[in-house]
Amino acid sequence: MIQAKDLAKVYGNKTAVDGVTFTVQPGRVTGFLGPNGAGKSTTMRMIMGLDAPTAGSVTVNGEPYARHRAPLREIGALLEARAVHPGRTAYTHLRALAATHGIRNSRVSEVIEMTGLGAVARKKVRGFSLGMGQRLGIAAALLGDPQVVILDEPVNGLDPEGVLWVRNLVKHLASEGRTVFLSSHLMSEMSQTADHLIVIGRGKIIADAPIQEILAGEGRVRTRVRTDSPEQLASLLAREGVSIQTQERELLEVSGLGPREIAQTALANGVLVYELTPLTASLEEAYLDLTKDDVEYRSDVGHALRAGTPPPAPPAPQPEAQPAQNQEATR
Numbered sequence: 001m002i003q004a005k006d007l008a009k010v011y012g013n014k015t016a017v018d019g020v021t022f023t024v025q026p027g028r029v030t031g032f033l034g035p036n037g038a039g040k041s042t043t044m045r046m047i048m049g050l051d052a053p054t055a056g057s058v059t060v061n062g063e064p065y066a067r068h069r070a071p072l073r074e075i076g077a078l079l080e081a082r083a084v085h086p087g088r089t090a091y092t093h094l095r096a097l098a099a100t101h102g103i104r105n106s107r108v109s110e111v112i113e114m115t116g117l118g119a120v121a122r123k124k125v126r127g128f129s130l131g132m133g134q135r136l137g138i139a140a141a142l143l144g145d146p147q148v149v150i151l152d153e154p155v156n157g158l159d160p161e162g163v164l165w166v167r168n169l170v171k172h173l174a175s176e177g178r179t180v181f182l183s184s185h186l187m188s189e190m191s192q193t194a195d196h197l198i199v200i201g202r203g204k205i206i207a208d209a210p211i212q213e214i215l216a217g218e219g220r221v222r223t224r225v226r227t228d229s230p231e232q233l234a235s236l237l238a239r240e241g242v243s244i245q246t247q248e249r250e251l252l253e254v255s256g257l258g259p260r261e262i263a264q265t266a267l268a269n270g271v272l273v274y275e276l277t278p279l280t281a282s283l284e285e286a287y288l289d290l291t292k293d294d295v296e297y298r299s300d301v302g303h304a305l306r307a308g309t310p311p312p313a314p315p316a317p318q319p320e321a322q323p324a325q326n327q328e329a330t331r
């Protein structure tokens, strides 16, 4: 378990983490989301004792990282995949790490096999692709068979097979009762992997809830309605917090009201309704909505996507390049 209490980090006049309190529970995958510069890496570094908090505290299994006598056995982390001596092989790197904790050689071979590095284990790390470096970082994180695993952007640079492997691996680790805390900017991936989400923006916690609760959050409830009296029903439903779009003749999309409330209004006013379908927001939609006021580095395209208008040409690079697919997949 990871417990942060009023945890803060200030660099000069920049507050990177602004007094956050949260618990990462064992037995589930907890996703850590937030815009660029929100404070995710700083929080993870403080968990790992790599940065000292300016205020507050954070513990791993009840103790600050530095107090653990064999920290690799308590918590394994992938923070900066490239933090490996380039002249070492994957095997010698893992061997050296293992030696610091008296971890047996056979465990090194085990994690090499688990992470699919068998064919390149004796090659120098300087020749590794980004994906191979990620796999080596994950192997190092698992070396001590720790109860707590932290992975910062673990699927970065991995091919689809690697992404699937990470997804299955972290779910498996959680199913064994371990605490799994991972960050990613890939919403579609996070929505398939995490059970619980902690969302941070400008150093503060914006949301800390099960993923289903975040998807169904207030104002994100949407319902598709088919009726032979769309104008009449739209005017009956109109109120603050409700927005109604006419998609085609006799078809409305209502945001802010669920099927039951719409059915009650229709029934009370004798309006015929012949379809009521709850629509689930994609994690990307929910995330953009949650963080809309907390994006530090905003591009015009991101703003346009949030506003529901087409992006201007030429488009700037986006961290997540598949919004249309995500929406398809979750409706």
Ligand SMILES: Nc1ncnc2c1ncn2[C@@H]1O[C@H](COP(=O)(O)OP(=O)(O)OP(=O)(O)O)[C@@H](O)[C@H]1O
Pocket: 011, 014, 015, 016, 034, 035, 036, 037, 038, 039, 040, 041, 042, 043
């Ligand atoms: N060593 C440092 N010195 C000064 N400022 C820092 C330092 N490390 C981080 N920051 C600042 O603190 C804020 C939080 O950074 P952090 O890297 O934790 O964000 P992040 O959520 O991990 O972002 P990203 O998604 O881009 O990786 C940023 O504004 C960053 O510029």
